[in-house]
Amino acid sequence: GAGVSQSPSNKVTEKGKDVELRCDPISGHTALYWYRQRLGQGLEFLIYFQGNSAPDKSGLPSDRFSAERTGESVSTLTIQRTQQEDSAVYLCASSLGTAYNEQFFGPGTRLTVL
Amino acid sequence: QQQVKQSPQSLIVQKGGISIINCAYENTAFDYFPWYQQFPGKGPALLIAIRPDVSEKKEGRFTISFNKSAKQFSLHIMDSQPGDSATYFCAARGGSARQLTFGSGTQLTVLP
Numbered sequence: 001g002a003g004v005s006q007s008p009s010n011k012v013t014e015k016g017k018d019v020e021l022r023c024d025p026i027s028g029h030t031a032l033y034w035y036r037q038r039l040g041q042g043l044e045f046l047i048y049f050q051g052n053s054a055p056d057k058s059g060l061p062s063d064r065f066s067a068e069r070t071g072e073s074v075s076t077l078t079i080q081r082t083q084q085e086d087s088a089v090y091l092c093a094s095s096l097g098t099a100y101n102e103q104f105f106g107p108g109t110r111l112t113v114l
Numbered sequence: 115q116q117q118v119k120q121s122p123q124s125l126i127v128q129k130g131g132i133s134i135i136n137c138a139y140e141n142t143a144f145d146y147f148p149w150y151q152q153f154p155g156k157g158p159a160l161l162i163a164i165r166p167d168v169s170e171k172k173e174g175r176f177t178i179s180f181n182k183s184a185k186q187f188s189l190h191i192m193d194s195q196p197g198d199s200a201t202y203f204c205a206a207r208g209g210s211a212r213q214l215t216f217g218s219g220t221q222l223t224v225l226p
Contacts (some may be wrong), residue, residue: 004157010173011221035213041218042203042204042219043158044216048212059213091157100163103160105150105157105158106153107157
């Protein structure tokens with residue numbers, strides 16, 4: 001079956017511009033996560049959606065970052081007024097939502113802020 | 115605060131050798147410890163995972179060893195192959211959190 005998909009695969013933008021990154025989770029997965037991976041580093045948690053519950057936004061690094069999810073499907077991560085330090089690979093993962101379920105990752109969006 | 119510390123940062127092993135990657139954690143609420151494998155340009159993929167009620171879990175050539183009292187866990191790759199060359203991440207989850215806390219990654223190179 002189809003895995004987690006993300007678009008675009010690459011995004012180059014200028015400092016100060018807004019960007020939107022999209023994630024399509026695996027069908028039926030109620031949980032969706034966004035992580036950021038800076039070059040040569042581990043993954044940093046950004047935000048978590050579970051069904052219709054309020055999202056866990058505790059990992060968002062600043063108020064320039066926001067995310068939405070439509071029901072249990074597509075999610076978009078928006079970064080406003082991008083900065084060079086926002087350059088990273090943004091990874092989306094989905095899971096069945098209960099404890100200990102495997103998180104399936106998409107291929108990521110590589111964001112470069114010039 | 116880095117809650118999961120991973121070492122080494124990079125590792126070079128000869129084909130057929132044993133690769134060992136170590137992780138240590140601080141949060142005693144962690145109760146799920148997965149290892150992920152990531153190839154260049156791809157997202158991480160689950161390799162093997164363990165819960166703290168067992169001290170070891172083996173799947174094929176991959177083994178997790180877990181030491182609850184020391185708050186450490188490790189990945190052993192037996193008979194390492196060039197196709198195992200990738201970046202490996204340990205992670206942990208627990209308490210009220212659903213997200214994973216990742217280590218910084220180990221770049222493994224297996225020489226032919």
